[in-house]
Amino acid sequence: MRFPLSMTMRIGSYVARKKLVGAKKYPMVLMLEPLHACNLTCTGCGRIREYDTHIKERLSIQECLDSVDECEAPVVSICGGEPLIYPGIGELTAKILERGKVVYLCTNGMFIRKKIGEFKPSNRFFWNVHLDGLKASHDLAVERDGVYDEAIDGIKCAKEQGFLVCSNTTVFTETDMGELDQLFTHLTSLGVDGFMIAPGYEYSAVEVREIFLNREMIRTKFKQAEAMFKKHKFNTSPIYLEFLQGKREMQCTAWASPTRNIAGWKGPCYLITDIHHKSYNDLINNTDWDQYGYGKDPRCENCMSHVGYEVAAAVGVNNKLGDTFKMLAWQFL
Numbered sequence: 001m002r003f004p005l006s007m008t009m010r011i012g013s014y015v016a017r018k019k020l021v022g023a024k025k026y027p028m029v030l031m032l033e034p035l036h037a038c039n040l041t042c043t044g045c046g047r048i049r050e051y052d053t054h055i056k057e058r059l060s061i062q063e064c065l066d067s068v069d070e071c072e073a074p075v076v077s078i079c080g081g082e083p084l085i086y087p088g089i090g091e092l093t094a095k096i097l098e099r100g101k102v103v104y105l106c107t108n109g110m111f112i113r114k115k116i117g118e119f120k121p122s123n124r125f126f127w128n129v130h131l132d133g134l135k136a137s138h139d140l141a142v143e144r145d146g147v148y149d150e151a152i153d154g155i156k157c158a159k160e161q162g163f164l165v166c167s168n169t170t171v172f173t174e175t176d177m178g179e180l181d182q183l184f185t186h187l188t189s190l191g192v193d194g195f196m197i198a199p200g201y202e203y204s205a206v207e208v209r210e211i212f213l214n215r216e217m218i219r220t221k222f223k224q225a226e227a228m229f230k231k232h233k234f235n236t237s238p239i240y241l242e243f244l245q246g247k248r249e250m251q252c253t254a255w256a257s258p259t260r261n262i263a264g265w266k267g268p269c270y271l272i273t274d275i276h277h278k279s280y281n282d283l284i285n286n287t288d289w290d291q292y293g294y295g296k297d298p299r300c301e302n303c304m305s306h307v308g309y310e311v312a313a314a315v316g317v318n319n320k321l322g323d324t325f326k327m328l329a330w331q332f333l
Contacts, residue, residue, distance in 0.1 A: 011102065028073055030075070033081060035080050037058070039085065039108070042130075044212070059261070077103075082107060107128065116163075126163075128168050129167050134186075195232060198304075199305065244304055256315055265283040
């Protein structure tokens with residue numbers, strides 16, 4: 001199976017309950033950013049640049065937990081910044097898991113070996129390690145030598161101690177998809193449980209714009225890598241991959257992946273900041289969602305990011321005949 005059965009059943013029952021009561025918009029993944037401080041300055045990262053004046057601030061553990069309860073999304077992605085430099089990250093993760101949530105801890109992997117004693121393996125907890133290529137390419141992207149080796153060491157440590165591990169890769173203009181094939185082959189040999197992949201988003205805060213792909217370039221690059229997607233165990237859904245390859249259109253569902261950070265509930269989405277709301281309900285109810293998305297807002301024209309489109313299949317947006325069977329087959333293969 002692609003994911004633990006208990007995890008699949010938990011998320012599936014949540015979606016079923018929402019559909020039974022006729023809910024139109026409901027959260028699937030909470031993007032929780034307890035801090036924006038990081039030990040790296042990755043070239044394509046907008047967070048450390050957008051929030052550079054707040055880099056020393058952080059949410060308290062209780063504020064994080066209140067946000068988890070307020071939002072009720074079944075999946076919590078703890079990101080940032082680098083979450084492993086957040087004081088009490090082990091305690092925070094444990095308390096979110098106690099609430100029955102699925103947790104992805106998004107990390108550059110450099111502190112896994114140092115911090116792993118704060119965590120316990122669970123079939124609802126993934127280490128989500130950022131890797132944008134093999135050693136030379138990844139170290140260039142994160143602007144520091146040796147990061148790839150430390151991330152690989154962190155993955156080995158986590159797998160040795162019985163944890164679930166996935167990787168997270170962002171595709172840019174210079175990304176060699178053949179090199180990524182080699183990367184995923186190596187990670188498979190280390191026992192990594194799955195791979196996530198998505199094109200980079202052109203943050204306004206990132207000055208190096210030439211690294212980002214436009215919509216046509218994304219579809220060309222991902223279509224050329226079709227054999228790779230069939231070869232490896234991707235956690236990225238087949239519906240989303242079809243969208244990236246230009247085989248179908250999808251509607252942005254950014255409302256299903258709300259972001260909570262030090263400034264509030266980021267509106268309208270993880271990638272665009274027009275306002276920070278005081279509450280989750282304010283974000284959902286007081287955002288004119290119809291004004292955002294492809295063909296509506298110029299900032300959305302080249303966005304094909306997973307935070308906007310990956311969960312569309314799960315919530316049933318733009319469903320086609322056979323999609324349900326396709327998703328079931330993908331889970332059990």
